[in-house]
Amino acid sequence: MICPNCEHGVTIEDYEDIEPFQCSSCNEWLVLDVDEGTYFGATHTTLRIFDIDYD
Numbered sequence: 221m222i223c224p225n226c227e228h229g230v231t232i233e234d235y236e237d238i239e240p241f242q243c244s245s246c247n248e249w250l251v252l253d254v255d256e257g258t259y260f261g262a263t264h265t266t267l268r269i270f271d272i273d274y275d
């Protein structure tokens with residue numbers, strides 16, 4: 221995975237874990253965004269910046 225903020229490579233140990241975490245390079249809060257509703261039947265996971273203000 222690539223940090224969407226600084227493009228630093230981020231190692232994801234558990235793709236089931238959707239708790240926000242901080243990028244080790246830029247300290248931006250990131251979260252895995254899992255979309256299980258794809259037509260391809262496979263889970264599509266992206267890394268996005270976690271909006272701290274979003275409840």
Ligand SMILES: [Zn+2]
Nearest residue numbers: 223226243246
């Ligand atoms: Zn980063």
